[in-house]
Amino acid sequence: MQKTTPHHWLLYCRPGFEPDCAQEALRQARQQRPVLAEQPAIIANSGYVIVALNEQSLSYRELIFARQLIRLHHTIAVLSERDRLTPILAAIAALPGTFGALWLEVPDTNDGKTLSAFTRRFQPLLEAALREHGKLQDTSKNTICPDKTTSHSTGLSKGDSQVAGYEPVEEGHDEKTADCPQKASTSSARAEKILPYKTSHLPRLHIFFPDKSSALIGTSDPHNSAAAIMGIVRQSMPVEAPSRSTLKLAEAIEVFMDRSEQTRLLRQGMTAVDLGAAPGGWTWQLVRRGIRVTAVDNGPMKGALAKHPLVEHLKQDGFKFAPRKTVDWLVCDMVEKPSKVAKLIEEWFAAGWCRHAIFNLKLPMKQRLVALDSALGGIRKRLDEEGINYRMMAKQLYHDREEVTVFLTKTKG
Numbered sequence: 001m002q003k004t005t006p007h008h009w010l011l012y013c014r015p016g017f018e019p020d021c022a023q024e025a026l027r028q029a030r031q032q033r034p035v036l037a038e039q040p041a042i043i044a045n046s047g048y049v050i051v052a053l054n055e056q057s058l059s060y061r062e063l064i065f066a067r068q069l070i071r072l073h074h075t076i077a078v079l080s081e082r083d084r085l086t087p088i089l090a091a092i093a094a095l096p097g098t099f100g101a102l103w104l105e106v107p108d109t110n111d112g113k114t115l116s117a118f119t120r121r122f123q124p125l126l127e128a129a130l131r132e133h134g135k136l137q138d139t140s141k142n143t144i145c146p147d148k149t150t151s152h153s154t155g156l157s158k159g160d161s162q163v164a165g166y167e168p169v170e171e172g173h174d175e176k177t178a179d180c181p182q183k184a185s186t187s188s189a190r191a192e193k194i195l196p197y198k199t200s201h202l203p204r205l206h207i208f209f210p211d212k213s214s215a216l217i218g219t220s221d222p223h224n225s226a227a228a229i230m231g232i233v234r235q236s237m238p239v240e241a242p243s244r245s246t247l248k249l250a251e252a253i254e255v256f257m258d259r260s261e262q263t264r265l266l267r268q269g270m271t272a273v274d275l276g277a278a279p280g281g282w283t284w285q286l287v288r289r290g291i292r293v294t295a296v297d298n299g300p301m302k303g304a305l306a307k308h309p310l311v312e313h314l315k316q317d318g319f320k321f322a323p324r325k326t327v328d329w330l331v332c333d334m335v336e337k338p339s340k341v342a343k344l345i346e347e348w349f350a351a352g353w354c355r356h357a358i359f360n361l362k363l364p365m366k367q368r369l370v371a372l373d374s375a376l377g378g379i380r381k382r383l384d385e386e387g388i389n390y391r392m393m394a395k396q397l398y399h400d401r402e403e404v405t406v407f408l409t410k411t412k413g
């Protein structure tokens, strides 16, 4: 029998969730055809996994734990600090076609952060060389994000700098741009910086540095991957928001809805119920869009939200609350078993109490995928039985910890 060469895929995930990420990807592949028995070892808390497949394809949209989906083409296991550029360029030259963007990436770990100063220095150098070789197009948006926690050592060797006449410049740490994918100094640019990158239709080129001395070279399809460096849609913390939880809902809105859907589904004058609302970070996101919110929680709402004209705070049990009439949105961040929250969401949709929902499912310590399957499967089954057309997406967002966020919206038949 003919032996097929395995195709390797590189997936980024939240550190600590590597087994879940690999398990989910392999399961998706297995639904197409049997997967290879021998898989690359999982490195605990590394923030990435590699899976080896035959001809199966993976769908980024359907993966909950994967932050990014990259087809891995080449691994440079030993990268000399004296000249990283030459072997990387040689590996890229062997890839067919041209690329729409170059993203240099590191694991989302403390060790990874120490490498981001190096990638920031290396980016223009590699970019210039690739442009010269005709391998890179449309690079206007390709600067790497500075990182607050970055080490101030550049990690760039003399040899690397000399190859393209690169002159290191002093780093400036602008707190306001530190969370952004693109360095920006004007307020409009600052507003743009929290958005995912603009992409062309050409594949993106990813150079991932798991550590200082190795590099993984891969490509992503802009239509089947995350449009953000490291798969992280960063958000700036609004100073007026009452809790950091606000970032979860802000990110969910960016990740699950495109611009036109955001405009259509989050309009001034709409109504929402926020279950488990206190101290008010999610309510704040809705209120700032002019949405009237019934905030249900026995705990207190914080700051100006407590007396905001668009907020009605009810000290009630979120599992017993029923709205007087249909609302546009249900959002729910109550800390409860995923099965219990899923059941509640089913009830709301079956009763026609809301049109759209964003909710958080807190994950158990073990068997996370099993718990998620059961919760999401239960919702699908119930909505199918009720004849409700819907679209549902679940992701472990950057701002999610031991949890995932789900978007559910009714669609026309």
Ligand SMILES: C[S@@+](CC[C@H](N)C(=O)[O-])C[C@H]1O[C@@H](n2cnc3c(N)ncnc32)[C@H](O)[C@@H]1O
Pocket (backbone or CB within 6 Å): 242, 243, 244, 245, 246, 275, 276, 277, 278, 279, 280, 281, 282, 283, 296, 297, 298, 299, 316, 317, 318, 319, 333, 334, 335
């Ligand atoms: C993670 S916090 C919510 C944070 C909130 N989303 C924010 O952005 O500020 C969970 C909240 O759920 C509330 N909660 C838990 N069980 C509840 C229940 N059965 N009914 C109402 N609220 C509940 C807690 O009081 C707590 O305030």
